[in-house]
Amino acid sequence: MTRAVLAEHVSEARLWSRLSDLAAIGATPKGGVCRLALTPEDGAARVTLAGWAKARGFSVSEDAIGNLYVRREGTDPSLAPVMTGSHLDTQPTGGRFDGVYGVLAGFEVLEALDDAGVQTRRAVEVVGWMNEEGARFQPGCMGSGVFAGAMPLAEMLAVADKQGATVGEAIAALPKIGPTRDFGFPVHAYVEAHIEQGPRLEAAGDTIGIVTGIQGARWFAVEITGSEAHAGTTPRAQRKDALMAALDGIQALRALMTDPDDQVRFTVGRMEVFPGSPNTVPGKVFYTIDFRHPDAATVQRLGDLVVPTLEAAAGPCAISVRETFTGPPVAFDPLVVDQVAAATKALGYAHHALPSGANHDAKFMARRCPTGMIFIPCLGGVSHNEAESATPADCVAGARVLAETLLALAQS
Ligand code: GLV
Ligand code: MN
Ligand code: MN
16 A cells, blocks of 8 residues: 555545544543543543444454553564554643644544554554642652653552542543553554644644654742741731742742743642631641753753752742652654655655754653654644644644554554
8 A cells, every 4th residue: 555545535524523522522621621631521521432443343452551452463472562652631721732632633533544454563552641730739740650660550549639539540530441561561663743842843834743752841849838926916027928938939940940042841730729818827838840852851951950049049938859750851763753754755745853942741751662743733823722723634644643653663
């Protein structure tokens, strides 16, 4: 079978309709999606995908951290499979494409292979990684991190959300959709399709991004302990105001992280102030830091300055800082990057090579096997926002490049 013949079987209408079906699960009034990891909505999305897979005769399995696998068998089941996928969970005010697009583009490839009557040598598997977003449970990329051996299973199962529910409890509450499988089976190659989540492809007028790697990231959880006191009577010298200490620390980090060429990404995305009363000086503050940079040495240097900078700014309060995620920059394997480039050129899409600013499960899979990614544009580069938008034409273009890439890898 020639490349173009398989690409013709990748259906824009079917992919778009499946994207719409899953966007309805956890749909928000503003047109986005809230489908936090391991919630009933996430469970419903998993059941829906598994139902489509079983109806097609693909096999479905799960593992102990809640990753979901859909497998189309190859002619030699003893060979390591080629894998694709992404995640079904979203941010609290998430969009209709982040994550789910990569899972459904992969599923579309399985259906196209079936429709075209193609038998691949290696099995092709689509995976829905558990908790990529890290919105409900930290860190993110938990499913791929455990799969790749970078995060201990028992530790991750014990991670609790804000209400105290653990990952393990939430997995046990999900509908069971397939047999349980071990981690760590060999994978020949991993390719993930995703919206770019940034403005570069759109600005260049290009359809496909050939992703060269992912920038480094470090996450921190900060807890500051002061002392509750009366807001109306307590003089400044007697206060141990945890919020003021937090603000001084964040301000100091902001100065440190503001670089002239705007490469550093520094975000405080969550803060909780206790006891949360207008007339009580805050006795405790909890907040998170998400810091990223493309250069490994800078990720190390600036990341290592977080603790001393915050300690110096804590004043009379006590501070504890825990690093919850460490992901150095990753360069993807030429085996996959070149294959993505070849497929893109063969299909005639306008393209350019670019690194990823966002984290992806591909970062952890790169530790296990040759890995690469395919980006498509999203409107205005907007993501982690209910307004996130991508066109049917771009969605199918990415799926066609994915199909040709997976086919070549599965026959090798
Ligand atoms: C994933 O959404 C990330 O980049 O944090
Ligand atoms: Mn994503
Ligand atoms: Mn995301």
